[in-house]
Amino acid sequence: MLGFHASTIRLDDTTAILITTGLAVALVALVPFRWDAWRRRRTGRTVTVLLAVVAVLVACGIAVNQLGGFYPTLGSLLGSSGNPGDGTVADIGEDGAGLNAALPVLAAHAAEGHGATLHLVLHGARSGLTRDADVYLPPGYTDPQQADVRYPVVEWLPGFPGEPREVAALFRVPDLVDAAIAAHRMPPTILIIPDTNGEPRFSHDQECVDANAGVADDTYLTTDLRAWATRALRVRPERAAWALAGWSSGGYCAMNLALRHPDLYGVALSQSGFDRTPDDVVTGDLFDHRADLVAANDVDALLRTHPAPVDILATAGADEPDEKAALGRIRTAVAPPVRLDTMVFPGGGHNQNAVRGQLPALVDWLGRHLPAPHTGTGPGPGVLVQPAPGVPPRVLPTPDPAPG
Template identity: 60%
Template sequence: MHASTIRIDTLPAVVAGAVLALLCVAAVPWAWDRWRRKVPGRMATTVLAVVAVVAACGLAVNAAGSFYPTLGSLLGTSPNPEEGTVADAGPDGRDLGRTLATAAQRSANGQGSLLHLTVTGARTHLTRDVDVYLPAGYTSPGYAGFRFPAIEWIPHFPGEPRQVATLYGLPDLLDKAIASHRLPPTVVIIADPNGEPRLTHDSECVDAVGGPANDTFLSADLRSWAYRTLRVRTDREGWAIAGWSSGGYCALNLTVRHPQWFAAAVSMSGYDATPRDVETGDLFHGRRDIQHANDVSATLREHPSAVRLLVTADGSAGDERAALERLRAAAAPPVELTTWTLAPAGHNLAAVREELPAVLDWLDTQLGNPVPAGRLPAGQVTAAGVWPLPDVGTPGSLRGEDATP
């Protein structure tokens, strides 16, 4: 049994942790005078009891928020990145042609196909796991020569692409939404925003000062790879980004920083600025210009562009509602901001699964249909919407008004 198969966000795990903590606490007075060497024995049982109580509390908090669904996600291991997918398309999707036979078989039953592959960025040279959802119509003769709208889906920290399938249940929801004509046939690209190891390695999808160019990989590299490899639309109106929690911040930040490439974004229970905590660390190393350039509210206020944003917040989460209010105060035309304050449900995966159908309905209103390759709309943002990005100093990272994917 691998750590990735051990769930730690379930009620049995919480109960087991609580029982173990109670036993450790009870052992302190029970063994107090039974130790042959009293001082080290008493110290050992006391420390063990404290650790057990802290661990039990951590399990309870983790279960409430679904931060680390498995022991593997806590430890940052990914023994099976293909989990939840139906075929492996190889490095940079070089085996995509072979996997399309599997996709065609599933398409006959009205099912889309989630494929696993890796992508190495042409600019950043980062290599990350990527899952790609191809809708049932992708292999249909009726759509031959068509390019499909695309959604880039950003997993939450410490998530990875396979968790969007296995924990969110996104492929099944996409199948149902497309089959019921509540979403156009859409390609969904789910990329790993962090890489390994994940423990204390929350990239927040930014080009870090002195670190990896995650923003450039997720925007320029991934998009240019998709142009070459998949039949996706190349106009900005055909692209959206979505995510939950940290993935929601990523979706907002990438979209407002690169309005020449993305027209819409969804932030489910996200925020508007990067935190500085034990998991994230210091991404900017004193560069306040870089930090400011990754503040979504500041960007909306100072560099408004023709983007359409959906931001949701749990009614009981003060930090989420505060971020939503800052975004409301900053957004002005041509920005279109839609906000939902949801019934209190907590920051957890159950709430995500409950919210996803409505999010897909909103995306349906934002994405166009598949378009014949020769008739793609231009859909470009005005020059005023592209603003100069400060240089983080990482080779290959986007800077200035660089708009080359």
């Protein structure tokens, strides 16, 4: 209604610092200037001092935010989505029904040697969830001469608050994947970026799990998303051709989901991720004190009790004590047939600047662990292809259903 959205208000540029600093200086100067001039001195003094303190805190916060690279916009701080399709070239609608109509856009990008990222709304039949998602399709996907080619897949899971535009527009992961494919450091790969939390974002962190008597995020991100992709896109169905990746809570999600579903995924990448769900004011107790659900979503416990043939990369920054501690616990717990690589990046910190600096090395690692596309001999899009046999599905405890 006012013509702008919180996601359009930048917090990471010089203008924001100048405005907030100027306002803080003016309000601080107002305190002594009006100290004895207020008609109601107690009220006037109290209000001006409080305003000055708040302004100084906001200015300091904006400066620290720019140095640390935590939140680029007011929308990212509040967890709001002004444009869910930000960072994409076309909207293909409900369950990607408009994909064919977007093929000329994809072909135009492919003619320049690039893939393209599309936005859609995905309905989960098993989970009952409906959320936004972005899909990157590599160059060659629209080439009629490659109509039988099937591609490996990376599900790239955002960190909290969980919206796809963090990956597509803020960290520009599709661009990094595009460049890696062009440089032959990564095979042509389909990238799917789902919404891991839904709206409203800022008030709840769901950690990609099937919560007890709660939301079935695990089911949505694994069963529903994979079923849709296998029907709608030309993907390789084998577990070795499916990877999960993410930063922060998305990194925990990647490891946890891969170890819970080794029949579906062969690769997991955790960038500064944790090894278990937090129990804090934003997340809460997702498992309602059920010990079986806690253990079935604990990365360390899964590594010790249910190791599976999954290639995992887990990373942390040297200045991330909690993430380094989690990395140490993962190293202690890992056992064959899990294959674990670890990286500790110098400096860094849990912020977007560190993420950007580390991502090229992580994309290259993924490129070395994904198989190349191959010419499929089975049915094309529209027919659900079951994963090849090899690793049986795990028997997992069942959460209580959500009320109502």
